[in-house]
Amino acid sequence: MTARTDPLVPGQRPSPPPVHSEATRYLCVAAHTDERFAERVLDEVLGDELRAVAPSVGFDVSPVLRHCLVARHRRRRRDLRLLVFGGLAVLLAPLWTLLVIGAMRVGTSLTPFRPTRERMLGPLLGMIVVALSALVLLIQFHLVTVVESSPAGWLVGRPWLALPAGIAAFLALAIHLHGTRWLLLTRLRRDRFLATAPDEVSLPSRYADRLAAVDEAQHGNVTVYGGYVPFVGHGTPVAGWSFALPIRPAEHVTGLSRPEPAPFTVLELIDHVRGRLASLDAGLGADRLAGLTLEDRVFVGGHLLTGDHRLLPDQERAPRQRFTPEEIRQVAANPQGAARHYLCALVPSWGAEVVAGTFLHFSTDGKLLYLECARTVLEPPRWAYHEVDRLTDWMSARQLVQMLAVATDRLVPTAVGAAGRLLTDLGHALRHRARQARLRRLAREDLGYDHGARVGVRELATGTDYHNYFQVLDAAKHLKVVERHVLAAIVDFLDERGLDTAEFRSRQTMILNQGIVQTGGLSVVGNQAVGSGARAEQHGQPPPAGGGERPRPV
Incomplete structure (x- = not known):
């Protein structure tokens, strides 16, 4: 039997990915609320210019990439401010700053003080405890007489000057969180969705060609x-x-x-x-x-x-x-x-x-x-990406306290890691051209070089459970x-x-x-079990790596 010569479907093109789908919107939200997701997306799609692009299933990858770049730029500005204010506090009063950091870590780790949507009292008490601890330490150091010329004088420093620097670091993080909330509210909430990234940030020119190639490749067959x-x-x-x-x-x-x-x-x-x-x-x-x-x-x-x-x-x-x-x-x-x-x-x-x-x-x-x-x-x-649809136009006292509590909870780990993240980003930016040249050399020397896409952007944002x-x-x-x-x-x-x-x-x-087997009070549908003491096992199809247990339609 021979093949006929006419094409399958003349001129057929796959339907373009939906720019305004809910999936596209939630992935744009993830770019601003999930730093790990954003960095992984940028590394997978923009980090290797020889790699193919996974198909965009139910979403458009182009606005997601641009939102990831905008989110990275905003986080760099946040980290730079935290590095400046945090470094200033350490220089002015090293011992006091370290003790306050310890007090904040202990205070924010207590379960009743963790920021939650339902309770306002716990986070409020947590911030009060942290503030009082810092104030007590400041007073204690002020009462302690230390000869400034002694070897220990530099260690104590001037806590009353370091306190404003610490407050400035806290405000910088709180302002960043508020800016993220405002961006989500005005551009990514369901009734206001704008797929385009904010115009306030110019995208790096080194990614221009790759972004154009990705936009074309996602429509491929x-x-x-x-x-x-x-x-x-x-x-x-x-x-x-x-x-x-x-x-x-x-x-x-x-x-x-x-x-x-x-x-x-x-x-x-x-x-x-x-x-x-x-x-x-x-x-x-x-x-x-x-x-x-x-x-x-x-x-x-x-x-x-x-x-x-x-x-x-x-x-x-x-x-x-x-x-x-x-x-x-x-x-x-x-x-x-x-x-x-x-x-x-x-x-x-x-x-x-x-x-x-x-x-x-x-x-x-x-x-x-x-x-x-x-x-x-x-x-x-x-x-977690669906939280954007719960944002109101106005910020209530409860929401304000929650945002400040989140800033208190994240201040220490975010500030401590700021220098490392900035150095890593700087290294990636400086080595981008050198890295692409190295990858091209590897591809030239290895005829089995893998140009394939390893993971899709949607798969990086997938949870372990249905909603x-x-x-x-x-x-x-x-x-x-x-x-x-x-x-x-x-x-x-x-x-x-x-x-x-x-x-x-x-x-x-x-x-x-x-797909349907009835056994007493237990119904097994594919690899799903429904009933008292239900359990379903599937043989021959291994579970995906890195994923938790989840129901799967079969």
């Missing part, structure tokens, strides 16, 4: 992945299925002539399944999947690009991430190389916070038809609806061509029923 799992950027893999089906004529009534089965190609099967799934977006009823995105995507390992001038024309540059329809057709019809074609069905829900992905791969040698269905679920961003019960159910429903229609489309396709479907129908029944 080729995923160049690093590591083992190809579906980088699409979330956590969940149970799928695959099998090989013999291609033979259908059985007919004895005595009647058996008609020759109509030949077919893999491309025809892909088109047929795509057409069936496309009807789900425009259809009516329980099976309608609003927002369903269908795209032909090619996956290839980042260390397997050498010699493929379609994707890597220059070893010292990032790979291309867009194939023409003709190139996609060639990969789909001949899946023997490193590049593999998948028909991707992505169903977003909850403002694209949850995305259920189904990846279909078909191939044949004329005697066997190989069918594969891989599935992923992109879980919602961490719950409510219905998010799990919606993801499971979308996977099941797509699966049912895929199986039905394959049966129809084989029947229309006079091919035997008995074995496939048996496997279809097994696939559709494998």
Whole structure:
């Protein structure tokens, strides 16, 4: 059976990532409220200019990157102020400053004094205790008579001069927190979302070319992945299925002539399944999947690009991430190389916070038809990022106390680490060009250099839990609806061509029923257990590294 020559879908382009989706907004929030997330994003996407970009699933990565750069700039200004005021306090009164730091660490570590949204008294008492401790230490040092010319005079110093420096450091951190709140309130709350980063910060020129390349690459139809799992950027893999089906004529009534089965190609099967799934977006009823995105995507390992001038024309540059329809057709019809074609069905829900992905791969040698269905679920961003939607236009006394308590709680660790962060950032900025030159040299000398994306930005922001019960159910429903229609489309396709479907129908029944097993008072749905003393185990699919236990729709 030979492949036909017309492309899969002429001129097909994947739908552009939603700039104003809830997922985009929460990732922009994460840039300003989660320093670790912001730095990891910048390192993964901008730190290596030879690395491919993971696909943007349900969000737009460009505004997220710009917000991360703005957040880094704001944190540098904060750290610089803390370094100046903190260093001044240490120079003026080293011993007093160290004792106050110790008192603050003890005072803020007590559970009743921790800043919370629900209680105002605890944080208020915590700040009072810290202030009184500093005042008592100041008075004690003032009463102690120390000869300034003695060796210990410099150690005591002048605490009454160091106190204003300490207060200035506290105010600098509090002002930074208030500025973050104002930015979230005016630009990132649901009713005021502006995807563009604030104009007050000029982005570093060294990132201009990379930002433009990333913006183009996220719209591509080729995923160049690093590591083992190809579906980088699409979330956590969940149970799928695959099998090989013999291609033979259908059985007919004895005595009647058996008609020759109509030949077919893999491309025809892909088109047929795509057409069936496309009807789900425009259809009516329980099976309608609003927002369903269908795209032909090619996956290839980042260390397997050498010699493929379609994707890597220059070893010292990032790979291309867009194939023409003709190139996609060639990969789909001949899946023997490193590049593999998948028909991707992505169903977003909850403002694209949850995305259920189904990846279909078909191939044949004329005697066997190989069918594969891989599935992923992109879980919602961490719950802490949703706090932005609780911000009010005015700041109540409770919220003010909470913000000041947070400043008190974070002052010591933030100020102590300021010098190290500034030196690290300075080193990265000075060594940026040298680092890129070193990476280009490594790529030139190593033909197996891995250009693949290691992790998606969405995956860096994913929490370990769903936010409510219905998010799990919606993801499971979308996977099941797509699966049912895929199986039905394959049966129809084989029947229309006079091919035997008995074995496939048996496997279809097994696939559709494998997710539900009733045992007494315990129901097991896929790898989820519901009931008294419930427990579900899944074999053959290892849990994702670094993630906690979570329900997974199957």
